[in-house]
Amino acid sequence: MFDFIQAVLDGILFGTIYSLIGIGFTLVFGVMHKINMAYAAASIGAAYIGLVSASAMKAASAWVVFGCSLVAGGVLGFLVYLICFHLIPLRNENATLMSTVGMLLLADELISHATTGAPQNYPATLEDVMFRFGEMSMRGDLVVVFGVSVVCTAALLLLLYRTRLGLATRAVAQQPIAAQLCGMRVAQVNTLTFVITGVLGGIAGALICSAVGSLSILLTGPLTVKGLIVTVIGGLGSVPGAIVAGLLVGGLENVFQHFRGVTERDMYVMLLLFAFLIFRPGGIFAKGQGRD
Amino acid sequence: MSKIALAVAAAFAASLTVSGGALAQEKTVVIAPFGVKTGVLRLFGINSEAAIKAAVEEVNKAGGVKLADGSKAKMVASDYLDDRCNAEEGIAVVRRIVGTDALVAVGPTCSNVAEPLYGILQKKVDDAKDTGLQFPILTDVAIKVGLAKISEWSFRNVPSELTMYSSLYYWLKSTRPELKTVYGGVEEDFAHSRASWHVVMKDRANANGYQVLGESKWLLNDTNFSTQVREIKKANPDILSIAAHPFTTCGLLKEMQRQGVKPKLVVGLTSTSSLETMQACPKQAEGMIIPSSFAPVNKEAKFAAEQTAKQKGSADLHSMASWENVFIIKEAMERAGLSGRKDSASIQADRRKLRDALAATKTTKGLLGVSKRTEDREADKPYVFVHGKGGVWTVLHNPL
Numbered sequence: 001m002f003d004f005i006q007a008v009l010d011g012i013l014f015g016t017i018y019s020l021i022g023i024g025f026t027l028v029f030g031v032m033h034k035i036n037m038a039y040a041a042a043s044i045g046a047a048y049i050g051l052v053s054a055s056a057m058k059a060a061s062a063w064v065v066f067g068c069s070l071v072a073g074g075v076l077g078f079l080v081y082l083i084c085f086h087l088i089p090l091r092n093e094n095a096t097l098m099s100t101v102g103m104l105l106l107a108d109e110l111i112s113h114a115t116t117g118a119p120q121n122y123p124a125t126l127e128d129v130m131f132r133f134g135e136m137s138m139r140g141d142l143v144v145v146f147g148v149s150v151v152c153t154a155a156l157l158l159l160l161y162r163t164r165l166g167l168a169t170r171a172v173a174q175q176p177i178a179a180q181l182c183g184m185r186v187a188q189v190n191t192l193t194f195v196i197t198g199v200l201g202g203i204a205g206a207l208i209c210s211a212v213g214s215l216s217i218l219l220t221g222p223l224t225v226k227g228l229i230v231t232v233i234g235g236l237g238s239v240p241g242a243i244v245a246g247l248l249v250g251g252l253e254n255v256f257q258h259f260r261g262v263t264e265r266d267m268y269v270m271l272l273l274f275a276f277l278i279f280r281p282g283g284i285f286a287k288g289q290g291r292d
Numbered sequence: 293m294s295k296i297a298l299a300v301a302a303a304f305a306a307s308l309t310v311s312g313g314a315l316a317q318e319k320t321v322v323i324a325p326f327g328v329k330t331g332v333l334r335l336f337g338i339n340s341e342a343a344i345k346a347a348v349e350e351v352n353k354a355g356g357v358k359l360a361d362g363s364k365a366k367m368v369a370s371d372y373l374d375d376r377c378n379a380e381e382g383i384a385v386v387r388r389i390v391g392t393d394a395l396v397a398v399g400p401t402c403s404n405v406a407e408p409l410y411g412i413l414q415k416k417v418d419d420a421k422d423t424g425l426q427f428p429i430l431t432d433v434a435i436k437v438g439l440a441k442i443s444e445w446s447f448r449n450v451p452s453e454l455t456m457y458s459s460l461y462y463w464l465k466s467t468r469p470e471l472k473t474v475y476g477g478v479e480e481d482f483a484h485s486r487a488s489w490h491v492v493m494k495d496r497a498n499a500n501g502y503q504v505l506g507e508s509k510w511l512l513n514d515t516n517f518s519t520q521v522r523e524i525k526k527a528n529p530d531i532l533s534i535a536a537h538p539f540t541t542c543g544l545l546k547e548m549q550r551q552g553v554k555p556k557l558v559v560g561l562t563s564t565s566s567l568e569t570m571q572a573c574p575k576q577a578e579g580m581i582i583p584s585s586f587a588p589v590n591k592e593a594k595f596a597a598e599q600t601a602k603q604k605g606s607a608d609l610h611s612m613a614s615w616e617n618v619f620i621i622k623e624a625m626e627r628a629g630l631s632g633r634k635d636s637a638s639i640q641a642d643r644r645k646l647r648d649a650l651a652a653t654k655t656t657k658g659l660l661g662v663s664k665r666t667e668d669r670e671a672d673k674p675y676v677f678v679h680g681k682g683g684v685w686t687v688l689h690n691p692l
Contacts, residue, residue, distance in 0.1 A: 010518035117334030119572035213546035214572040
């Protein structure tokens with residue numbers, strides 16, 4: 001029983017990483033009703049730029065790396081918007097989907113070339129810190145990730161519900177044409193959304209690499225898949241939903257692993273996704289109005 | 293005006309004659325390297341390509357390859373083709389190579405490519421019913437146990453993990469008698485890692501009198517090792533044998549550090565004794581012991597490493613096998629007595645002669661000493677035990 005509880009706790013803590021990525025996916029979907037498949041890859045790209053920039057400044061402490069990653073994330077977010085959305089006709093939903101898939105592969109390959117595919121050592125926030133409660137323990141750095149994702153969510157919610165930019169963002173999300181007729185600059189709001197999610201991605205990328213202990217392109221694929229699962233389970237466009245779904249997926253992943261082993265684990269996560277798509281397509285916090 | 297035109301035409305004709313003559317004089321024998329140059333295993337391809345380029349340069353500096361008629365041919369390595377560690381792409385790459393004048397391919401990197409690839413080669417030479425490809429492949433990296441026996445056209449110059457781990461556990465048994473138990477950590481979805489634990493490490497540990505307590509499994513892309521480390525902690529083994537590549541090996545070692553799990557000894561996978569591990573987790577890999585078929589321990593090995601570095605690659609057990617392959621091929625080509633002609637019948641005849649010469653090879657000169665060739669076209673290579681020390685791999689023991 002102890003092993004099971006510990007496995008669930010470990011999973012929930014690691015699920016904070018999925019939450020961070022899920023927030024980025026869901027925010028873009030909430031505003032533009034588009035999926036940005038390149039989000040996780042751009043986040044890892046930002047973490048890499050952060051690492052290289054901090055190394056160039058000869059200040060490779062975790063917090064300097066995070067600061068650089070945050071800035072790099074914003075810039076990459078803007079570039080992704082420019083290349084994959086702004087320059088592509090938004091009327092064609094498949095076009096932006098495919099352009100972001102292309103960007104995902106491009107980012108992957110760029111990181112692969114820059115790192116020669118080798119994993120890079122990444123500084124930890126709280127190296128070797130474990131909080132112990134009797135026989136149970138919690139990783140200090142994952143508690144930091146959890147704390148940061150809570151702060152990021154609070155900041156995002158404040159931004160969305162307490163600022164003019166947030167009002168504009170919500171207006172564009174709900175009625176883009178009406179928002180434009182009211183004088184709001186839709187393209188500017190979209191750009192800012194991508195920069196904000198990019199900044200968030202930079203933080204997420206750096207925290208993920210820090211939690212994993214190394215940066216590798218092996219991270220981009222699984223994070224993209226998990227980010228999408230979290231976004232669907234949390235409800236497309238729901239920031240609180242993404243957080244809860246991230247923790248849920250992380251926890252259940254370890255439960256499946258505990259009972260069925262590592263080789264069957266991902267199969268059950270996918271079944272969970274299908275269960276949500278069929279029985280609760282609006283996600284965790286959706287009102288029970290049905291599938292449409 | 294007409295005089296000028298005449299002079300230009302004459303000069304042009306003369307240049308054509310000279311270059312045509314030069315081309316006619318310079319005979320070439322082509323080898324075709326391939327493997328991974330994209331994705332997470334890109335470094336393998338970069339290092340192998342650099343080692344092959346450097347070795348080919350050395351062959352040509354020494355006069356090239358002697359043909360049957362006594363003339364010398366320049367050895368040429370065609371462009372390193374990328375199979376992306378994907379079986380279908382590996383097969384497509386080799387089919388493409390077969391359509392060129394290459395006499396032999398050097399590759400692939402991944403065992404999951406090598407296995408199906410050898411499967412499309414003719415199983416037995418001269419079997420008229422078998423329409424498989426008749427093209428020799430000398431593998432440098434793909435290391436999964438016992439693959440070369442699939443086809444008589446497939447050859448490998450990779451170390452025998454069975455021999456190396458057997459020797460390692462034997463040596464540990466005699467030098468560290470206080471160690472009694474072994475626990476495995478295995479990357480379950482990667483062909484080489486999986487085979488290395490289930491077929492090699494586990495079996496060899498048992499054979500050397502260790503009690504194998506069990507194993508923890510994870511996947512190549514996994515990032516969270518908390519459950520696996522708790523399993524290791526619970527088993528409390530004396531020796532932890534990790535059969536995984538650098539990314540997950542480092543992930544596991546870092547999680548072990550966090551949880552304060554310290555087995556008395558950590559044994560790693562052959563492929564992990566590379567620069568990648570030291571880039572990703574130099575501190576955590578300190579003390580990890582790995583058997584390796586390369587270390588810069590003598591003049592030849594140091595020279596090969598230096599020449600490879602000049603081509604922007606690093607020397608490890610895999611890339612130095614690529615270096616050795618070039619010299620094995622050169623020696624086999626000279627014994628085979630190739631025609632060096634470029635018509636398709638001559639190319640196929642030369643490929644067959646080269647295959648036969650490779651099959652007849654009993655020993656080869658490697659960087660750490662003489663390698664024996666086995667009946668099923670594998671290598672029995674010399675090896676050393678290396679360990680992580682101060683952020684680099686250094687030789688701990690030379691068992692030979």
